[in-house]
Amino acid sequence: MPKDFLSLADWQAEELREILARASELKKLGRAGKRPQTLRGRSIAMFFEKPSLRTRVTFEAGMSQLGGHAIVLPPEQVGVGTRESPADVAHNLSRWVDGIVARTYSHALVEELARTATIPVINGLTDLLHPCQVMADLQTIAERAELKDARVAYVGDGNNMANSLLFGASVLGLALSVGTPASHRPALRVRRRAEELAARSGATLRFCEDPAEAVQDATFVYTDVWTSMGQEEERERRRKIFRAYQVNEALLENAAKDAWVMHCLPAHRGEEITDEVLDGPRSIALDQAENRLHAQKAVLERVLLR
Numbered sequence: 001m002p003k004d005f006l007s008l009a010d011w012q013a014e015e016l017r018e019i020l021a022r023a024s025e026l027k028k029l030g031r032a033g034k035r036p037q038t039l040r041g042r043s044i045a046m047f048f049e050k051p052s053l054r055t056r057v058t059f060e061a062g063m064s065q066l067g068g069h070a071i072v073l074p075p076e077q078v079g080v081g082t083r084e085s086p087a088d089v090a091h092n093l094s095r096w097v098d099g100i101v102a103r104t105y106s107h108a109l110v111e112e113l114a115r116t117a118t119i120p121v122i123n124g125l126t127d128l129l130h131p132c133q134v135m136a137d138l139q140t141i142a143e144r145a146e147l148k149d150a151r152v153a154y155v156g157d158g159n160n161m162a163n164s165l166l167f168g169a170s171v172l173g174l175a176l177s178v179g180t181p182a183s184h185r186p187a188l189r190v191r192r193r194a195e196e197l198a199a200r201s202g203a204t205l206r207f208c209e210d211p212a213e214a215v216q217d218a219t220f221v222y223t224d225v226w227t228s229m230g231q232e233e234e235r236e237r238r239r240k241i242f243r244a245y246q247v248n249e250a251l252l253e254n255a256a257k258d259a260w261v262m263h264c265l266p267a268h269r270g271e272e273i274t275d276e277v278l279d280g281p282r283s284i285a286l287d288q289a290e291n292r293l294h295a296q297k298a299v300l301e302r303v304l305l306r
Contacts, residue, residue: 001306004114005122005299008131008167009193013201015302016135016171023139023291023298030065030294037067042304044099047073047080047089047113048124050229052103054265054292055124055132059101062297068304071097080109090116099304102126105230120303127160127230128187132299133264134164136291138172140284141220144260147172153218153255155179155211155245156272157238158186161224161264166190166205170197175204179214181241211245218255222262223247223272239271247273252282260284 002010029036044063048056056072063070080089090113093100100117102110103124114121123131141150152169154162158180166186169176170193178186185191185207198205208214215221226242227235247261261277263285269275278285 001302003120003303003306005120005131005303006110006114007123007129008134008164008171009197011171013171013173016138016168019135019298019302020139020142020295022301023135023295024142026297027139027291027294035065035067038301039063039304040067042066042068042098043071043096044068044101044122044300044304045071045073045093045097046101046103046124047075047078048103049075049105050103050125052124054289055101055103058292058296059124059300062293062300066297066300068098068300070101086112087116089113090121094118099300120306122299122303125160127228128163128190129167130160130164130264131167132292132296133161133288134168135295135299136288137165137222137262137264138168139291139295140262140288143287144284145219147174150220151175151177151218151256152220152222153177153179153215154222154224155214155247155251156223156242157226157228158184159224159228161222162186163190165222166194167197170194170203170205171201173198173201173203177206177208177214177216177218179208179211179245181245182209184241211251212254215251215255215259218259220260220262221247221252221255224264225266225268226272227268242272246271247277249274249276252277262288265289 060070099120101124107126107128226238261282
């Protein structure tokens with residue numbers, strides 16, 4: 001089992017299934033008013049370069065509910081790369097806390113922290129990957145269908161969400177269709193790695209430019225913002241590029257009649273998704289958001305109690 005939780009591609013299918021099963025169990029326990037104190041006396045440091053609602057609240061609340069403690073480290077306080085090197089930060093934190101959650105722009109920075117730290121490092125999001133979100137997404141899908149039977153379609157920008165969905169699907173053997181403009185496909189190294197993993201698991205990965213083709217007969221239709229944090233200057237150009245990829249009622253006519261709609265949030269309403277769809281009966285975006293709490297609690301147990 002890997003020490004760190006940086007990418008779903010580093011984990012075996014059975015390990016991810018066990019984490020998902022534990023997440024489901026923790027959700028049921030929580031709704032019954034039971035909170036196992038499995039992380040009593042444990043602490044994590046949370047280093048966030050990027051703003052956060054779901055990641056910060058769910059990790060901080062998750063640690064508290066399991067009996068542990070989370071310490072939030074604003075970037076201006078730590079000064080990684082300016083006041084101190086990533087290696088020095090990792091060495092120091094390894095002496096004080098039991099784990100690190102890092103939410104950064106650069107994926108290389110999270111990898112450097114993990115390489116240097118002697119404690120587990122969890123990827124809370126980078127520009128390349130968002131594995132904790134996909135664990136919550138997989139839990140949300142599994143609450144409605146067998147993962148092996150789910151037909152997932154992702155449309156929009158081939159960003160960190162698309163990359164992590166590719167890894168999750170390829171490890172667990174899902175059918176995933178990715179519809180993006182040719183200029184904004186998921187990262188080549190991610191596609192190649194996902195195809196290698198899919199060859200072992202039996203996952204079906206498909207890439208296309210036509211959003212209607214991508215969502216054809218899909219039982220889950222997923223989208224994300226067209227302009228991610230750090231890309232604000234490109235927003236108008238991106239709106240033109242992705243206009244045809246909006247998840248709206250017309251696009252959903254191509255999906256299965258009982259298809260669910262997914263979004264990792266926050267949403268740019270009226271861009272990648274319409275209010276009608278996001279707030280409609282097909283949307284399970286808030287279930288995904290809730291499951292961030294349960295999935296991350298299971299991840300925390302897995303890496304901190306190894």
